């Protein structure tokens with residue numbers, strides 16, 4: 268059962284709010300769906316006849332070089348009863364992802380903006396049209412082919428938020444290769460692990476990158492990673508800052524601009540099978556080793572396309588600004604694929620919400636008349652704290668849908684978003700989903716679904732959620748129930764495997780609750796059938812919308828020469844949602860400079876994983892609470908951190924019960 272209960276549980280019994288009238292007043296045309304009733308009818312069909320529903324959607328919305336005749340196998344649960352294989356979709360069809368995302372729109376109107384690039388420094392951005400995007404994609408595709416990249420090969424992408432990130436993804440999939448984007452905030456060690464796990468032979472990066480006016484030496488990080496990644500034969504480097512000091516390996520490293528200049532501006536797309544892999548994206552799980560979540564072509568494309576279209580009510584004329592990074596799934600689905608597959612214009616923002624001022628998002632919204640804005644609550648909390656004066660001067664009257672993603676959004680933040688950004692005239696869409704789901708699972712549809720602040724509302728088409736009792740594994744039917752969230756059926760954009768580790772995939776998602784896909788989250792369904800996400804029930808923490816594994820941070824800490832043992836847990840943080848606390852016992856008790864050691868430990872995590880994973884709190888303790896079999900009782904650590912010493916339960920079964928009083932003292936002293 269999730270330990271963290273909803274702060275605002277009483278909200279569940281409050282009535283829902285209708286779609287604001289302002290949404291319709293601001294709409295230049297009509298929303299895709301006319302009513303909640305229409306959603307209910309479509310939803311019913313999507314659950315009762317998924318193969319009919321999604322076949323129709325896939326035919327209407329995607330272009331196929333070879334039409335499919337088999338929409339779905341097998342037809343029942345998320346995983347087949349016999350061998351546990353996940354369902355496959357549109358299995359005999361062929362298509363190309365870049366053709367669907369780029370060519371279709373370039374043919375229709377080459378001058379239409381595909382990308383609005385907002386550089387870190389205001390005023391330094393540019394617009395990339397669909398026609399221009401197609402040319403760049405075709406040129407890079409030929410560079411890749413010439414360097415020996417073949418269909419099915421993986422290519423690592425370590426890039427900041429610049430148009431070339433989209434060009435890279437589209438070029439890779441144009442030739443049927445598989446992209447593996449690594450968030451450019453990851454350390455060289457994490458990058459190396461991901462390059463090696465995916466067997467990537469080529470890496471695309473920049474000379475440097477810039478964020479919040481800070482320079483990051485991206486190429487240097489790549490070089491460090493490649494010291495122990497022998498299979499990488501080439502690195503393509505886009506000149507972002509033009510620095511003179513770029514470490515260079517002749518023969519291996521190639522300049523983006525020099526290579527692209529060698530090729531003509533058209534190169535035909537390679538058709539691939541629906542179920543061929545489209546990309547890998549590494550994410551954290553319960554163990555220290557990150558999982559290469561593998562998505563397939565047609566199913567993923569359809570999920571990203573349909574959710575963008577219906578959840579945010581995106582039309583071809585719209586400009587959507589997803590303030591997420593392409594290094595995470597939100598960037599994949601709602602900066603890159605979703606907007607382009609709908610022929611809309613996507614904003615690629617390189618900077619931070621705080622640079623040069625806390626008005627940066629709102630400047631962008633007004634400058635480009637953004638219609639849909641999508642962000643994580645952590646950024647909203649930052650902006651709320653900064654004050655209304657940064658928002659009020661802006662018009663923000665182009666906005667119709669305001670999305671939230673990555674963590675529960677508290678009522679006060681929801682209201683701040685609604686009042687100050689939406690001005691009561693935009694529809695707030697709290698979208699619940701995951702790297703593994705590929706696209707939204709539970710979310711309102713803009714212009715359609717009534718909302719309750721803090722609830723992700725109802726399932727998207729084709730998602731049949733179940734609340735399961737975590738102890739018995741039985742489904743809890745009806746309303747007013749709480750348990751773990753599972754999905755009863757398969758949906759097109761569901762991940763198909765963990766790259767190279769199918770048994771881990773089954774152990775993580777199928778085996779915990781047979782017959783269901785297990786989400787890893789706790790959830791409740793209230794009296795009106797609204798879903799409320801209660802947070803992870805496993806060893807995953809969401810810090811500032813970044814998904815971290817506590818085991819991965821523990822594995823990093825142990826790299827420090829003085830660390831004997833560590834236990835990492837999440838605790839609530841006003842700004843970042845959750846923060847990381849590391850309880851560490853050292854090999855020696857004879858420590859003169861405690862602060863210096865704490866700093867070293869934080870540095871170790873920054874170096875091993877990346878700055879975003881750094882613990883907020885390091886607590887040096889004599890020992891960790893353990894069961895007689897040696898298992899660390901993290902639950903006790905969480906309770907002590909949450910000031911719930913009175914709810915520790917029976918600690919007499921610990922092998923070292925005395926340590927608890929010591930830990931309480933250490934935590935108190937840290938405040």
Ligand code: PRX
Nearest residue numbers: 672673674675697698699700701702800814
């Ligand atoms: O715990 C849930 C939380 O983020 C997890 C997925 O993280 P990741 O794969 O990195 O994808 C983040 C972007 C989709 C989920 O298991 N989460 C995501 N969206 C919400 C959420 N928790 C509450 N409300 C949400 N809207």
